[in-house]
Amino acid sequence: MSTAIRVIPCLDVNNGRVVKGVNFENLRDAGDPVELAHRYNAAGADELTFLDVTATTENRDTTYDLVNRTAKEAFIPLTVGGGIRSVEHVENLLRNGADKVSVSSAAVTTPELINDISRRWGAQVLVLSLDARSNPEMPSGYEVMIKGGKEGTGKDAIEWVKEAEERGVGEILINSIDADGTRDGFDLDMIRAIRKEVQVPLIASGGAGEPAHFPPAIEAGANAVLAASLFHYGPDDMISQVKDAIEHAGYPVRR
Secondary structure (H helix, E strand, O other): OOOOEEEEEEEEEEOOEEEEEEOOEEEEEEEOHHHHHHHHHHHOOOOEEEEEOOOOOOOOOOOHHHHHHHHOOOOOOEEEEOOOOOHHHHHHHHHOOOOEEEEOHHHHHOOHHHHHHHHHHOHHHEEEEEEEEEOOOOOOOEEEEEOOOOEEEEEEHHHHHHHHHHHOOOEEEEEEOOOOOOOOOOOHHHHHHHHOOOOOOEEEEOOOOOHHHHHHHHHHOOOEEEEOHHHHHOOOOHHHHHHHHHHHOOOOEOO
16 A cells, blocks of 8 residues: 555534544534644644534534634645535535535435536545444445434445445545444444445544554555544544554555
C-alpha cells in the first residue's frame, strides 16, 4: 500500500455541540466543533468529518453556519453529513466550506440521490456513510440501519455498498454500530467483507480505543481510519500516536 493512510477525527454534532455515545446511544458532550476543528488541524489530522447526528431524525438540514465556522478552522479536507436529502443541500454545504459530503439515510431511501450528486460534482465529493449492525438473518450477516442507527431497513449491507459503488460513490465510511464507542477495536470482519466486494476507498469507523487498534483495520482493507472518543478525550498528541502506530506497522502516513 503506497498511498498514505488518512487519520480522520470525527465531530458528531448535536445542537451545536460535539457529542459521543456508545452504540449510537447515551450521548455526552465532547466540546465545541469549531474549537475542536482548530485543535485537530494543528495536531496533524489529514481530514475532518462533521456529522450532524440528529438532522435526519429531526427532518432538518445540517446547520450551514456552524459548518462554515468549522471549515474556517480546518485547512484540511472537510466532509459533512447529516440531513442531506437533495442536490440543493449538497450545493449549500459546498458553498459553506465542505469539500465532500456524506450521505446515509436518504441514499438508502432514495438511491438515485447518489447518481444525481455524482453526476453533478463527481465521485470525489461523495462519501457513503454506512451504518450497519450484525444481523444473522442477512446474507452477509450485516444489516443497513438508518436514522442515526435507530431503524432497520431489511437491506443487506454488502449488497448495498455494491449498489452504491455502481451508482457513483467515491468512498465508503463504515460505521459499525456494534463497535461504536466501545473502544474495543474496529469490526475487522465487516471491513474485510466489504473490501472483498468494492474497489473504492474505505474509511474504518467505530470502536477505536488505542493506537494499536488502527493497523489491523488497515490490514483488513481500510484506506483511512476515523475515530471520535479516542481523540476527543485522549491526550493532545493522540493523532501523532496513532500515526506512529500505523507507521510502525509498515504503512505510510502523512507528517
